[in-house]
Amino acid sequence: MPVLEVTQLQLKGVTPSSPAxxxxLSIVRGILKTQSEFYSCIDDPTLIFILGLWPSLExxxxxxxxxxxxxxxxxxxxMLEFRWAVHVGLNDMTALPLEAPVLSLTRRTVNDGDVDAYKKATTKEEQAIISSSSHKVVSGWRLDAAEGSHEALLFSGWTSAQASAVFNASRQTEMHCDDHVATGGLYETLEVHHAWNLERSPTATLH
Incomplete structure (x- = not known):
């Protein structure tokens, strides 16, 4: 089964806009044939993400x-120091919201007894995101998580990082949002990252 590799790296002595x-990154992509996309973290510009497709986890x-x-x-x-990597099932890179000016990556560690409830809540969350952002949404479970652990990933596209933040804030305060992942207390840990594609201009993505 094809898998998406998501790797976070720390920059050393270079900036996101460095031609070198x-x-x-492009040379390695060409050798490995992983169709990789390179993203700079808006929340912390010293971090980058590499998203690449492999035939399988093995x-x-x-x-x-x-x-x-x-x-x-x-x-x-x-230039780069490894931070972490996760893998999630994905058949095609085009399923991701790569066309969006900003990519949002959400990682949640889900409580063991809440997996089914999380799945239902996430389905409604994805529908709300699509209605708000008009970009694709992809979610899945981490394939290389530790035994007994459940980590969910969600990729969404936005016009800006602020638009994503406004959406999340509005969902938190909705009167009727029992389906909302956050209000349901369905996860133990949360990470949210916003990033822009290094091969495109970052115009209007920072706010």
């Missing part, structure tokens, strides 16, 4: 354990 950074693991991994990724070590 984008050139290095295929990515095999690459990382091979001698080729060091040869291919080695040149990036002076």
């Amino acid at each position: 950074l984008l050139e290095s 295929a990515h693991a095999e690459f990382l354990s091979s001698t080729h991994a060091g040869e291919i990724l080695g040149p990036q070590e002076a």
